Amino acid sequence: MSFHLPPSALDWQAKVRAFVDEELIPWEIEAEMNGGEIPPDVAARHERIAIGLGLSRMDVPVAYGGLAAPVLDQVVAAEQIGRVTNALGWCYPEAQGWMFEACSADQLERFVLPMMRGERHFCYAITEEGAGSNVDDIVATARRDGGDYVIDAVKWHVTSANLADTILVQAKMAEGRNAGTHGLFFVEADATGISTVRNPAYSHTYRHHHPILRFDGVRVPAANLIGREGEGMDFTYAWFRRERLMIAARACGAAERLIEEARAFAATRVVGGVPIAEHQLVQAMLADSVVDLHAARLVTYEAAAAHDRGLDVKALHARCSIAKLLASEAAGRIADRAVQIFGGRGYMRENVAERFLRELRVDRIWEGTSEIQRLIIANGLMKRGLAGTIGAS
Template sequence: MSFALSEVALERQAAVRRFVDTELIPFEVEAELNDGEIPAEALKRHKAMAQELGLPRFDVPAEHGGLALPILDQVAAIEPVGRVTNGLGWCYPEAQGWMFEACSPAQIEALIKPMMRGECYFAYAITEEGAGSDVDDIVATARRDGDHYVLDGEKWHVTSANLADVLLVQAKFAGGPADGAHGLFFVDARAPGITTVRTPAYTHTYRHHHPILRFEGVRVPVANLIGGREGAGMAFTYAWFRRERLMIAARCCGAMERLIEEATAFAKGRIIGGVPIAERQLVQAMLADSVVDLHTSRMVTWEAAAAHDRGLDLKSLHARCSIAKLVASEAAGRVADRAVQIFAGRGYMRENVAERFLRELRVDRIWEGTSEIQRLIIAGGLLKRGLAGTIGAGG
């Protein structure tokens, strides 16, 4: 199968890579040694440049001022963002296509369009202490009270909550005709009743924190329900999962590319016994295996993106995105480990890109659905729709 990108798509991909390589990567070590923080003027410039590149508008319909790019073009352009460590690529909010289907005109004007302009930042509050990859295990509740819902519960790993203006909170309806069904709500991040239980330290060094938030009697206007009806929440969560899994795979490809480049350059210049280690066959084997991991992951990810553009049915797309995330996230971990080995002692220094990626890429096998959950989704697709219905017909 061919994945031909247009000249415009290739130019966009190259522009994003230039932005990452010349603007973001130079701040990695400073961010690593300063709790993820970089100078305010640099962050402001990065946000402005991301806007100029259109990154927040890639998936937005044209009628709402977006670029409405094919998913394949989006994946190709997002891949270079994975080249940078320390969350520096998270310098822009992203409006996603499903939001314009799920949200009311008022919600789009008040929340989604400001996010497109970089004026509003979201954080997803879905995971709970006893509910991770299986979202149906959540116990947070939403009870109707007149023209409001009252939210109660506790959410874990609320990524970027410390920087967010709005939380997307998932809860189950308590009472009413949709009792037990899922709902998604826009919630003001500063609403009364929201408290930070604690902010755990994580393996990576990001300015984006992942606190545990408690919701106690948080009143949310009925107008803030996403989807316009009770019980529609899971459909939008699945749409979010599909996109996030695909983009995680794309960023993993970008990370692998950077690691291979850096490890190869080092191996060419590192002399032992009068010979560059790049000439040693065991080092060559590690580099070769890493190239195979990258190429395989990229092809699987790009195929899943192309399947979106072909209009494949949602259940099959769900499996394709799971395959892409599983393949790319597992491969990226292997590539990072090999890169550390090639750098040897240097690869264990925090100033080294391989050390940082070894820590940062590990979470890609966990968030937005663990590798084990992806395997269950893929196997479920196989058992229900057969091999052709899961990965397409051969031949």
């Protein structure tokens, strides 16, 4: 089976690949050896170029200055971003389509459109110590007090919090007729009552940190509640669907780069008078990697195309889970094989395989673990049957 990309997707593929190869990849080792940091002027240039390419507004309606690009085009662009290590591809803010359905005109003007232009930077505070993939387990509370909500919470793994001026915080309503339901809020990062509990070190070397944040009686204007009380989970599900699909796309990009690099090395590394690419066990690792990538890419592209066809949202939820599960686990296997092919070189931090081996591991955890994806897929199968989960044969 082959998947023929339309001209618009091929155009995005070419220009984002050029951006990644010419601007981002040359800074990987610099970032790796300096705690994820690259010179500020270089980081600023990367953001300017990415925004200029239109990456921050691909999912934005045309009426708001966006491109309203097909989801397939967005996935193809994200796949190319996935080819670079050290989160250097996280160089631009991204306005998402669900925001233009959920947010008020005032919120769009104050938060979302400035973010699209690179004037604001967001992070998400959802996960808690006792609430990971099952968001409904959160204990964070939001209590209405006059014209404000008062938020109390401790949030874990708040990715990019050190670079954000706006935090999207999920909490449960503490009282009233909507008590126990979820709300999602825009919170200014410098609001009184927000503190960093600690900033743990992680396996990867990213400029984007993942601190634990405490919200102690943080007052948030009622105008910063996204949608209505009780709708927070709906928006989070929309965010999860998109993020799971984009994780799958980036995993495919990483897998492609790993195969390219391992193939090039195997063709030139001579042992016993012949390139190791001539040894059948090395060939087997490369072949298995190609199979893994091809399957993951087809499923990911098809899930994106299903969005563009207007597939039912519940079926899309399962499709995104299938793509994330398949692509994230395939990329992990490919990274492990690439390290093996590179041998001792593959264990050096200057080697792309070593970095991806660490970085890709989290894709089986965040935005819903592999185990959660399996539960979502099985639940869809039991409720809607095979055809309703993966489509008719």
